[in-house]
Amino acid sequence: QKEVEQNSGPLSVPEGAIASLNCTYSDRGSQSFFWYRQYSGKSPELIMFIYSNGDKEDGRFTAQLNKASQYVSLLIRDSQPSDSATYLCAVNMERAGTASKLTFGTGTRLQVTL
Amino acid sequence: SAVISQKPSRDICQRGTSLTIQCQVDSQVTMMFWYRQQPGQSLTLIATANQGSEATYESGFVIDKFPISRPNLTFSTLTVSNMSPEDSSIYLCSVARGGETQYFGPGTRLLVL
Numbered sequence: 214q215k216e217v218e219q220n221s222g223p224l225s226v227p228e229g230a231i232a233s234l235n236c237t238y239s240d241r242g243s244q245s246f247f248w249y250r251q252y253s254g255k256s257p258e259l260i261m262f263i264y265s266n267g268d269k270e271d272g273r274f275t276a277q278l279n280k281a282s283q284y285v286s287l288l289i290r291d292s293q294p295s296d297s298a299t300y301l302c303a304v305n306m307e308r309a310g311t312a313s314k315l316t317f318g319t320g321t322r323l324q325v326t327l
Numbered sequence: 328s329a330v331i332s333q334k335p336s337r338d339i340c341q342r343g344t345s346l347t348i349q350c351q352v353d354s355q356v357t358m359m360f361w362y363r364q365q366p367g368q369s370l371t372l373i374a375t376a377n378q379g380s381e382a383t384y385e386s387g388f389v390i391d392k393f394p395i396s397r398p399n400l401t402f403s404t405l406t407v408s409n410m411s412p413e414d415s416s417i418y419l420c421s422v423a424r425g426g427e428t429q430y431f432g433p434g435t436r437l438l439v440l
Contacts, residue, residue: 256431
């Protein structure tokens with residue numbers, strides 16, 4: 214069974230610190246990886262996607278991918294209370310270029326404290 | 328991204344009845360999907376809505392329970408049939424415009440009594 218695993222948390226970090234969210238996946242052939250943020254009572258909102266090994270930066274967010282270790286992470290620099298949410302890791306386990314069928318992890322709840 | 332709307336935003340229904348949820352996008356999209364998010368859990372894909380043909384259902388979901396229509400490239404419906412309290416959930420549509428990235432609608436919160 215193809216799986217995506219995340220620590221459910223809560224992960225508590227002080228304001229201004231770096232939050233590190235981790236995700237592992239079971240299918241070695243997975244090609245594309247997504248991070249969504251979901252506030253309580255709201256729908257998921259795309260933060261970033263990453264396809265290649267290494268780091269991808271967008272503002273305060275950095276996605277890191279290591280396909281050999283089947284590991285993807287999201288770093289949030291200068292964490293703000295508004296970053297408090299559940300972060301969902303999603304993996305496309307289909308062949309590259311085919312219709313995206315995402316498998317979601319259970320999400321990590323992040324709490325940024327004052 | 329795309330502007331996605333869903334109707335209704337929430338509903339309370341009696342067991343044994345059916346509810347049809349609409350998903351409307353502001354521009355044509357290649358793919359439309361329906362997900363379920365049960366309380367405190369992550370998203371589970373119900374089916375891929377195919378334009379002009381039958382939807383493609385994931386394991387554990389069947390057409391008789393969750394009939395789906397997609398008459399054009401901007402609109403889809405999901406019906407939850409013969410509802411039971413176990414169907415209480417958030418139902419989300421998502422869209423992809425040619426690529427692999429999916430964008431989600433605001434969701435429909437369903438409570439079955």
